[in-house]
Amino acid sequence: SQELEQSPQSLIVQEGKNLTINCTSSKTLYGLYWYKQKYGEGLIFLMMLQKGGEEKSHEKITAKLDEKKQQSSLHITASQPSHAGIYLCGAEGPLTFGKGITLSVRP
């Protein structure tokens, strides 16, 4: 089965700082999803990557999938308190998730 490792497990940053979180797969990724969640609530779809080297951006969040399609990174520029939450990466087939990264942003 596909295993996804997310790092770091948790992250605390000062508001305004940039940050990067990672998602590494044990197998080639045929579809990589990034979601954001506050525990006990629904998931918010951020981005989906399929092609090696693909990069997508939405507002201040940029996600990349490496050429080998085994690693993805999510970069947040000028973090804000609204970015706080749990970030989950999910791999296609069926959609399974890493353990998530808890992001806290200090005002």
Place this chain on the structure above:
Amino acid sequence: GAVVSQHPSRVICKSGTSVKIECRSLDFQATTMFWYRQFPKQSLMLMATSNEGSKATYEQGVEKDKFLINHASLTLSTLTVTSAHPEDSSFYICSARPDRDRGPFGNTIYFGEGSWLTVV
């Protein structure tokens, strides 16, 4: 945008009873839906894949007789927790994949708001 709705959002039931949670895709048809469970401070654990018109595919370790899944239409899947016990208390969340070639929502999987189950 696409919406997946879960109902109820919160439910309390007595130990030994059964409770049903509904997952509806409001804006698209979904042959495939997924059910997850989330424990406190943990990620989503895939329980089963729900397939319209056929039996659900359960993940290893998930009791199919305890967690009954019915996907009777292209917009509705239900999860029934049978003979619920306090250890079944959890946050359950579903997701749906829009059928390709049937709408504008593409290859994105959408999640419901989740359902909190408390068994007392």
